[in-house]
Amino acid sequence: MRFETPHALKAEHDELHETLRHGTKESGALGAAAVAVAELMHPHFLKEEEYALPPLALLGQLAHGAVTPEMTDVLALTDKLRAALDEMLTEHQAIVDALEKLSAAAKEARKTEYVEFAEALTLHAQTEEEVTYPAAILVGDYVRKSLGVF
Ligand SMILES: [Fe+2]
Ligand SMILES: [Fe+2]
Numbered sequence: 455m456r457f458e459t460p461h462a463l464k465a466e467h468d469e470l471h472e473t474l475r476h477g478t479k480e481s482g483a484l485g486a487a488a489v490a491v492a493e494l495m496h497p498h499f500l501k502e503e504e505y506a507l508p509p510l511a512l513l514g515q516l517a518h519g520a521v522t523p524e525m526t527d528v529l530a531l532t533d534k535l536r537a538a539l540d541e542m543l544t545e546h547q548a549i550v551d552a553l554e555k556l557s558a559a560a561k562e563a564r565k566t567e568y569v570e571f572a573e574a575l576t577l578h579a580q581t582e583e584e585v586t587y588p589a590a591i592l593v594g595d596y597v598r599k600s601l602g603v604f
Contacts, residue, residue, distance in 0.1 A: 455524040457508035457531065463586070464507070467499055470578060473571045477556070484563045487556040494552055495575070498545045505531040506542070506582075509590040516593065521600040529603065532594025539587065546579040 459467075474495065477488030509528050515521075535542075553572040560568035598604070 455527040457511045457528060459503050459507040460510050460513075463510065464503070466578065467503065470495075470571070470575055471499065473567070474575075477568050477571065480563070480565070480568075482559075482563070484556070484559040484565060484568065487552070487559040488568070491549065491552045491556050491575075494545065494549045498542070498549065501538070501542070502582075505534040505538075506587060506590055509535070509593040510586070512593050512597070513589065516596055521597065523601060525597045526601055526603050528597055529594055532591055532597075535587065535590055536594070539591075542587065543583060546583065550576055550579060 458464075474488060474492050478485060478492050480488060509531050512525060512528060553576055557569050557572035560566070560572065
């Protein structure tokens with residue numbers, strides 16, 4: 455069974471990615487700060503789209519009480535997320551630190567769009583820590599319990 459990152463979450467990632475891509479083309483300290491964020495954010499987003507977000511594709515079906523045997527395929531992803539969780543949170547902290555520098559450089563350059571971007575990405579990371587990652591882990595736990603897989 456294949457699991458696709460829910461469209462709304464993929465669209466949010468793509469929008470953040472696109473804004474940052476513009477930022478990396480800015481000159482001086484602002485551009486350099488954007489590149490520093492991009493170097494941290496890009497590999498992090500790839501990991502999320504590999505194993506942290508696709509399990510959420512099952513939420514709708516699970517909420518309707520529909521559990522099917524092929525859903526056990528999701529356990530490879532949710533086990534990977536659980537194992538990587540500390541590392542993902544450390545990456546968030548590094549990204550947020552880099553965003554503070556980006557925000558300061560954006561204020562200096564009077565480019566408010568990147569101040570807003572820094573706020574949006576910081577909030578995005580917080581949403582993932584409080585909602586997205588725990589929800590993905592619970593998908594795995596629920597599938598495991600429901601199907602009696604250990
Ligand atoms: Fe993300
Ligand atoms: Fe993240």
